[in-house]
Amino acid sequence: MAETNTNTIVAEPRELSGKGGARTTRRAGRVPAVIYGNKQDPVLISVDPRALHRELCKPAFFTRMFDLKVKGETHRVLAREMQLDPVTDTPIHVDFLRVSAETQIHVAVPVRFENEELSPGLKRGGVLNIVRHEIEVICAAGKIPSVLVIDLTGLEIGDSAHINMVDLPEGVQPAIADRDFTIASVAAPTVVREEAAEEQAALAAAELEEEEAEAVEGEVEGEEAEAPAEAEEAPEETTKS
Amino acid sequence: MLSPKRTKYRKQHKGRIHGMARSATSLHFGSYGLKAASPGRVTARQIEAARQALTRHMKRAGRVWIRIFPDVPVSAKPAEVRMGSGKGSPEYWACRVKPGRIMFEIDGVPPDLARRALELAASKLSVDTRFITRVGLED
Numbered sequence: 001m002a003e004t005n006t007n008t009i010v011a012e013p014r015e016l017s018g019k020g021g022a023r024t025t026r027r028a029g030r031v032p033a034v035i036y037g038n039k040q041d042p043v044l045i046s047v048d049p050r051a052l053h054r055e056l057c058k059p060a061f062f063t064r065m066f067d068l069k070v071k072g073e074t075h076r077v078l079a080r081e082m083q084l085d086p087v088t089d090t091p092i093h094v095d096f097l098r099v100s101a102e103t104q105i106h107v108a109v110p111v112r113f114e115n116e117e118l119s120p121g122l123k124r125g126g127v128l129n130i131v132r133h134e135i136e137v138i139c140a141a142g143k144i145p146s147v148l149v150i151d152l153t154g155l156e157i158g159d160s161a162h163i164n165m166v167d168l169p170e171g172v173q174p175a176i177a178d179r180d181f182t183i184a185s186v187a188a189p190t191v192v193r194e195e196a197a198e199e200q201a202a203l204a205a206a207e208l209e210e211e212e213a214e215a216v217e218g219e220v221e222g223e224e225a226e227a228p229a230e231a232e233e234a235p236e237e238t239t240k241s
Numbered sequence: 242m243l244s245p246k247r248t249k250y251r252k253q254h255k256g257r258i259h260g261m262a263r264s265a266t267s268l269h270f271g272s273y274g275l276k277a278a279s280p281g282r283v284t285a286r287q288i289e290a291a292r293q294a295l296t297r298h299m300k301r302a303g304r305v306w307i308r309i310f311p312d313v314p315v316s317a318k319p320a321e322v323r324m325g326s327g328k329g330s331p332e333y334w335a336c337r338v339k340p341g342r343i344m345f346e347i348d349g350v351p352p353d354l355a356r357r358a359l360e361l362a363a364s365k366l367s368v369d370t371r372f373i374t375r376v377g378l379e380d
Contacts, residue, residue: 061376086266086341087278089373127304127349133272133375189302 007055008067011045022093031091035068035075038098045070052091060146063109068096076100078107078141101142106175108134111183112147121157121186128152129187135163136175143171150183160185242285243311244334252316252328258282262341270306271346272375273355275362279369282335283344285311291362295347298358303349311336338368 014025014032022032030046045068055061061079068075077096085092099105111133116122135148148168150161162180258280268274288307295305311334318329338344345362347355356372363370
């Protein structure tokens with residue numbers, strides 16, 4: 001679990017606000033953004049899309065602190081939200097939250113699963129069913145873990161990984177504190193489920209056969225003449241079912 | 242094949258597909274997905290073919306989510322029938338897809354297998370597509 005690193009992004013101030021101003025900025029080939037928080041006035045800025053893309057390609061964009069340099073002034077910020085183009089997935093706007101290292105914040109930290117090969121359930125063909133790809137934690141802005149590691153060692157089919165299995169760093173606590181919520185579970189593969197269903201169907205068929213055989217025996221005792229015809233029909237029905 | 246259980250009316254107007262998708266534009270369930278890059282109608286038959294291609298390439302490992310549903314009845318007239326005399330009978334079900342829509346999501350498989358499986362699925366569809374992954378997954 002790596003501690004937060006600080007990176008630098010150079011930004012320029014922009015004057016026009018609103019969607020018209022944002023569109024003008026985009027037409028100029030830059031990405032509009034805003035810095036807010038820490039009880040100070042918001043600052044409208046624009047960033048270079050290539051610099052932003054470089055930072056996006058690095059892991060943990062939303063859990064890293066950035067030094068935003070705007071005309072000689074440096075803002076210590078955290079990326080809070082990013083709007084993406086629905087088709088191209090390129091950033092069209094970014095929100096930066098002004099923070100100090102001690103500020104307590106809610107932040108969603110991505111989850112990484114390790115030791116899949118040491119899980120007997122996954123080895124037998126089980127499927128890792130991820131319930132939460134990110135976990136919301138409360139911590140100081142300077143101590144945000146870049147990733148939370150979930151160890152899957154020893155998990156069988158039907159077992160789950162819960163939040164109490166995660167070794168959270170000191171000063172980091174989950175935002176959901178009232179229950180031990182599930183992060184992932186190991187589900188049975190489709191093949192195993194089909195086999196189980198087949199076994200159950202076979203058992204049910206055998207039981208039905210036994211019951212019918214008993215019924216036929218009872219009828220034989222009562223009506224000797226009609227018994228052979230019914231006894232012949234019974235197995236055919238069970239094979240169909 | 243996917244189709245609605247019951248509908249209020251049997252036939253619908255053809256309609257047009259304008260604009261870009263406003264919902265279902267990001268991954269919600271899986272780690273990899275297939276996003277539409279052009280507008281179009283995707284039929285129930287195409288969705289089923291894509292699903293089969295996905296599950297067969299993934300060898301029934303992992304999980305698949307289908308995030309589109311064919312709820313538009315498409316009618317057609319029989320062959321060698323003159324124009325007029327009313328609208329044809331419903332022939333198949335389709336889904337109107339706008340660019341940006343996530344159509345399939347998968348999880349539980351390695352990235353290269355996911356990419357190939359979704360490529361195979363994309364070849365069954367009548368819209369342009371793009372392979373997408375969750376941000377920060379390949380670190």
